Amino acid sequence: MTEQTQRGLAGIILAGGRSRRMGQDKAALEWDGRPMLNVIADAIGTRCDPVLVAAPASSQAYAELGAESPLRWITDEQVGTGPLGGIVAALTAAKEAGAAAAFVCATDMPLVDADLVDELLRALTSSPDVVIAHEGGRDHPLAGIYRVRALPVFEALVEQGELLMTNALDAVLTHRVGVSDPRWLTNIDAPEDLHRLRAGA
């Protein structure tokens, strides 16, 4: 744990999914000479402890990076339950590790920064269950802090097969905040996104 790590705050990097638009696993994509997953883990690891990676055991991310990774991998209970299924599995592990909340992000956000974690944390007053970034007129559910106390609600939704993040956020008290650098939220879905970002556009 570093000096700046926030007590009780875990980190969750979602690394499952099919990467259909990218055509290859996004966690292993090279960014600054390293797999994108590791770059993100280092960035948030200055604030979050433990950092957990959520992916199905059958995922390409786990096959490519899991065995040799020093990170803690948490497998989705059910394959095909999407980001919400990953959040439930990893938030359960975060709770068991003694965390009260977790910063959640996607493995396709290479510009994610510890300052983003700090800004969301400042907005996490006692009332909200979840604080997410809201930029460009839209919600960014995979750039947020999720309290462990919201877990039963999310578990029930996954159980019912209700997997939409928008519905999950509506089911708890969600606070939305603007962030000072929207680039932190940049995500890579397809090869052209990666080329654009590498070119600095």
Ligand SMILES: Nc1nc2c(ncn2[C@@H]2O[C@H](COP(=O)(O)OP(=O)(O)OP(=O)(O)O)[C@@H](O)[C@H]2O)c(=O)[nH]1
């Ligand atoms: N643990 C877990 N993570 C997931 C799952 N589905 C998507 N994710 C992650 O959630 C984030 C957003 O995923 P998307 O980009 O919407 O979906 P994707 O499946 O990765 O990509 P597409 O096939 O192109 O839609 C990424 O970090 C994914 O790795 C899942 O079933 N389990």
